[in-house]
Amino acid sequence: MSGPERVRRRLRTAARWAFADRYGLVLWLGLLCWFGLTWRVGVFIQDTYATANTLVALADGQLHVTEIRYSLTLGSQPGLHRYDGLLYGRNYGQLALAVPLVWALEGVATVVDPRLLLAGLWAGLGLAFVTQVGRLDGVDRERTVTAGSVVVALLFAGSVLTATNLDPDRLALAAYQLSTMAAAATAGLLLYRLVADWHGRRIGLAAGAALGLATPVGFWATIPKRHTLVAALVLATVYAFAVSRRTDGRTALRARAAAYAFAGAITWVHAFEAFFVVGVLGIVDLLTARSNRPRDLLVVGLVLLLAATPMLATNYAISGNPAEPPRLLPNVDGGDVEFSPDTDGGADGSGGTDGANSGTDGGSGSTGSGGDGTSGTQDGESARTPPDTDPVGSFVESTVDTASSTAGAVEPIWTFAGGAVADGVDTLDEPARLSHVFVRSGHVPGVSYRLNDYEVIELTLLEATPILGALLAVPVLAGRRLTGVTFDSLRPPDPRTLSPRRQTDSLVVALAVVLTVVYLPRLPLFSQLTVRYLHPVVPLAVYGVCRVPAVRTAVVDETAWLWRAYVGSLLLAVTVVLGGIVGLGLALGEAVQYHALWNLAAATVCALAVVGRTLAPERVTTRTVAAGLALPAGFTTAFLALSGLVYFEYGTYAFDLVRVVADLLPTL
Amino acid sequence: MVRRYLTTGVALFVVVVSLSTGPLAGADVTNERATDFGEGTATVSSVDVEAASIRVTDGRFGTGVEYVRPPTATVSVESVTGRPRLVYLVSIPNVDVELVETTVVTGPGTYRLEPEDHGMATGTADAGTYDGTLTVRVQSFTADRTVYRENVTVEVAT
Numbered sequence: 001m002s003g004p005e006r007v008r009r010r011l012r013t014a015a016r017w018a019f020a021d022r023y024g025l026v027l028w029l030g031l032l033c034w035f036g037l038t039w040r041v042g043v044f045i046q047d048t049y050a051t052a053n054t055l056v057a058l059a060d061g062q063l064h065v066t067e068i069r070y071s072l073t074l075g076s077q078p079g080l081h082r083y084d085g086l087l088y089g090r091n092y093g094q095l096a097l098a099v100p101l102v103w104a105l106e107g108v109a110t111v112v113d114p115r116l117l118l119a120g121l122w123a124g125l126g127l128a129f130v131t132q133v134g135r136l137d138g139v140d141r142e143r144t145v146t147a148g149s150v151v152v153a154l155l156f157a158g159s160v161l162t163a164t165n166l167d168p169d170r171l172a173l174a175a176y177q178l179s180t181m182a183a184a185a186t187a188g189l190l191l192y193r194l195v196a197d198w199h200g201r202r203i204g205l206a207a208g209a210a211l212g213l214a215t216p217v218g219f220w221a222t223i224p225k226r227h228t229l230v231a232a233l234v235l236a237t238v239y240a241f242a243v244s245r246r247t248d249g250r251t252a253l254r255a256r257a258a259a260y261a262f263a264g265a266i267t268w269v270h271a272f273e274a275f276f277v278v279g280v281l282g283i284v285d286l287l288t289a290r291s292n293r294p295r296d297l298l299v300v301g302l303v304l305l306l307a308a309t310p311m312l313a314t315n316y317a318i319s320g321n322p323a324e325p326p327r328l329l330p331n332v333d334g335g336d337v338e339f340s341p342d343t344d345g346g347a348d349g350s351g352g353t354d355g356a357n358s359g360t361d362g363g364s365g366s367t368g369s370g371g372d373g374t375s376g377t378q379d380g381e382s383a384r385t386p387p388d389t390d391p392v393g394s395f396v397e398s399t400v401d402t403a404s405s406t407a408g409a410v411e412p413i414w415t416f417a418g419g420a421v422a423d424g425v426d427t428l429d430e431p432a433r434l435s436h437v438f439v440r441s442g443h444v445p446g447v448s449y450r451l452n453d454y455e456v457i458e459l460t461l462l463e464a465t466p467i468l469g470a471l472l473a474v475p476v477l478a479g480r481r482l483t484g485v486t487f488d489s490l491r492p493p494d495p496r497t498l499s500p501r502r503q504t505d506s507l508v509v510a511l512a513v514v515l516t517v518v519y520l521p522r523l524p525l526f527s528q529l530t531v532r533y534l535h536p537v538v539p540l541a542v543y544g545v546c547r548v549p550a551v552r553t554a555v556v557d558e559t560a561w562l563w564r565a566y567v568g569s570l571l572l573a574v575t576v577v578l579g580g581i582v583g584l585g586l587a588l589g590e591a592v593q594y595h596a597l598w599n600l601a602a603a604t605v606c607a608l609a610v611v612g613r614t615l616a617p618e619r620v621t622t623r624t625v626a627a628g629l630a631l632p633a634g635f636t637t638a639f640l641a642l643s644g645l646v647y648f649e650y651g652t653y654a655f656d657l658v659r660v661v662a663d664l665l666p667t668l
Numbered sequence: 669m670v671r672r673y674l675t676t677g678v679a680l681f682v683v684v685v686s687l688s689t690g691p692l693a694g695a696d697v698t699n700e701r702a703t704d705f706g707e708g709t710a711t712v713s714s715v716d717v718e719a720a721s722i723r724v725t726d727g728r729f730g731t732g733v734e735y736v737r738p739p740t741a742t743v744s745v746e747s748v749t750g751r752p753r754l755v756y757l758v759s760i761p762n763v764d765v766e767l768v769e770t771t772v773v774t775g776p777g778t779y780r781l782e783p784e785d786h787g788m789a790t791g792t793a794d795a796g797t798y799d800g801t802l803t804v805r806v807q808s809f810t811a812d813r814t815v816y817r818e819n820v821t822v823e824v825a826t
Contacts, residue, residue, distance in 0.1 A: 109691075110691065111691065111692050112686045112687060112689075112691075113686075113691065113696065113698060115698050116685070116686045116689055116690070116697075116698075119686075120682050120683070120685075120686040123682045124679070124682065127675060127678060127679055127682075130675075131675055145674070145675060149674045149675050149677075149678045152678055153678045153681060153682075156681070156682055156685075160685055160697060162699075163697055163699065164698055164699050164700065165698045165699070165700065165701060166698070440730075442729075442730030442731070442732060443730060443732025443733065449733065449789070450789070453786070453787055454733045454787030454788055454789060456727070456730075456731040456732065456733060456787075584728070585737070585785075586728075587727065587731075587735050587784065587785035587787065588784065588785075589727060589731045589733065589787055590727055590728050590729050590731055590735075590785075593728075593729035593730050593731050594728075594729045596729075596730075597730075652701065667782060667784075668784050668785070
């Protein structure tokens with residue numbers, strides 16, 4: 001075998017390992033191109049300043065912030081933590097992922113103008129995409145590649161002709177955003193692989209594409225918050241778990257270990273969320289594993305430890321205590337201010353140090369004090385404002401205080417985790433609150449809209465992801481299963497004898513429930529936009545949609561119809577919304593709530609179609625179900641596109657051609 | 669075969685353009701950003717504002733807030749030197765509202781300045797009417813000239 005031949009073969013093996021097949025690669029490239037369309041190089045949520053500055057330092061080989069390259073105003077840098085006189089950021093695992101991209105972009109920028117570098121990157125991705133599409137079975141290769149190449153060339157030329165200055169010091173931020181976009185595209189790819197393994201390529205592709213086009217994953221793809229990466233890692237955990245259940249021997253053990261590796265890697269991004277992911281994985285895995293021999297447990301245990309090592313090492317390097325993540329360190333003045341105070345999760349424990357987190361008033365049904373606590377930071381009082389002394393708040397405070405002061409802060413984390421779950425469960429008997437998180441937002445009492453200039457832009461999970469209306473069929477399916485069995489067989493089955501699919505379903509349900517419940521005490525909250533704290537649940541929920549038989553038949557049997565209905569729905573959505581903006585003179589909050597109502601209507605249609613088909617397959621056609629799925633998908637895509645082009649303005653469009661188009665659209 | 673040359677051609681085009689406009693080659697093709705203004709001035713022939721239409725109304729679709737709805741200003745620019753900008757100010761001091769909308773003018777023509785509606789907590793505007801001022805200015809590094817100013821009564825229709 002010649003040298004180049006061997007290289008090519010290796011590349012092919014690596015590509016197959018990463019993308020499964022050409023469809024996976026096409027999906028991944030396509031999602032990246034789509035995210036790039038509304039990509040703006042800039043800061044959407046203010047706590048990105050601190051992490052972006054930390055990234056600059058990290059790319060320079062330092063853990064502590066050495067240079068404030070990005071800032072809005074002097075002194076305002078929410079999310080910085082102080083230890084021993086030095087300033088630290090957080091989410092180091094996410095930053096580490098972006099470091100090679102910073103080096104690459106800044107390196108190439110020595111010979112290419114930053115703006116053209118981004119345009120060239122987009123063109124390169126576009127070319128790779130059309131070339132790969134051209135090689136798919138059943139595609140007219142000649143025509144696709146010719147037309148695609150011409151389109152890419154025109155887009156690139158257009159971007160060059162309209163190019164504006166981009167300061168080279170924005171490139172680190174751009175790299176940071178690119179890393180999140182890659183994570184979002186990877187989430188789509190993982191969902192494709194997971195669903196395709198169970199139910200075939202078509203539904204897998206539809207699931208992966210829907211994740212990027214018709215869920216908030218598309219919204220957060222270009223915003224470098226941790227949520228996207230955690231969502232991708234959770235999905236990777238589930239995928240590896242699924243592989244471990246449908247394979248045997250060494251492959252199964254390797255996949256099982258990989259599941260722990262992905263879950264363990266989350267510790268480096270957000271220890272609080274990782275704690276629950278690892279915990280749930282551990283429980284479901286041990287209960288359902290075919291074998292829990294000491295050798296197997298030793299392997300997964302070691303892998304988990306290895307995966308958590310970067311987190312432990314970072315913590316050790318910063319504070320000398322491996323169990324104390326930077327989030328537990330004292331906040332720097334400025335606290336969690338701004339448009340989006342990141343009142344992040346509990347064990348991250350910011351509750352102890354910033355006023356914003358005192359808002360975990362479990363019983364009152366609102367997080368008003370969360371908002372108020374933060375609003376105190378607006379006038380420079382900053383995070384030193386002591387938290388309210390509500391029982392939960394002080395519990396959080398005392399827990400975290402202990403955590404901060406104890407060298408081996410493991411025990412308080414356990415206490416805290418238990419508390420978080422208990423508080424979450426307590427909120428389950430508050431229907432109004434749950435409805436404001438999951439169903440209908442509008443003006444939610446207790447949420448501080450002041451920080452967003454009274455724009456009511458916080459959507460609920462269903463408003464942001466109306467395709468989840470299809471999940472209403474799940475209780476129907478469960479009910480049918482229960483009524484169809486005899487009393488005797490109602491005894492819980494041995495989890496070990498469940499099929500690989502059922503075992504994976506169990507993990508997905510457990511993860512979704514736990515990751516939701518632990519955040520419920522904090523919700524509803526301002527600056528969530530699409531309930532971003534519940535972001536990792538979105539891909540899991542889309543997996544759930546794909547597990548509904550009525551959905552699968554519709555997607556597989558009526559793919560062409562689904563696609564046409566989707567395009568029709570998207571056009572309809574863009575028309576009614578732009579019509580609303582122009583005809584009704586909508587303000588930002590009104591436009592977002594207008595979307596919300598349309599999305600809820602679409603979710604209702606979707607739910608009716610899928611439940612109807614499940615109950616009475618002879619009366620509801622697969623085409624109706626396909627249309628019912630396409631409707632919410634099209635409306636969500638319209639929301640994502642208009643959010644990028646019309647509603648939320650910040651930074652500069654990565655591709656100036658998009659700016660030119662956005663300028664032509666009606667404004668609010 | 670055509671497509672292979674085409675793809676390679678496009679890829680080469682991208683690389684060559686990127687390199688030839690880079691810092692080493694020195695042919696900078698990027699323009700100033702549309703929002704960057706500089707020196708110069710503009711002659712404004714007319715400013716058209718539906719001043720009477722300004723009001724405070726309730727937010728719709730469940731927003732549960734109230735909005736100041738400022739009128740659009742249509743400015744006809746006769747001539748321009750340099751890179752000045754138009755500044756449109758809507759001010760209602762008694763409810764602490766100061767809205768600013770700007771646009772850089774690069775040539776003669778008609779410019780529309782549409783400030784976004786401004787959200788406020790319900791009950792902020794508790795009087796029946798408020799006094800407000802609408803102002804349009806031509807502004808640059810060296811000049812700042814008011815070309816339109818009108819006192820208006822803001823009706824509260826909540």
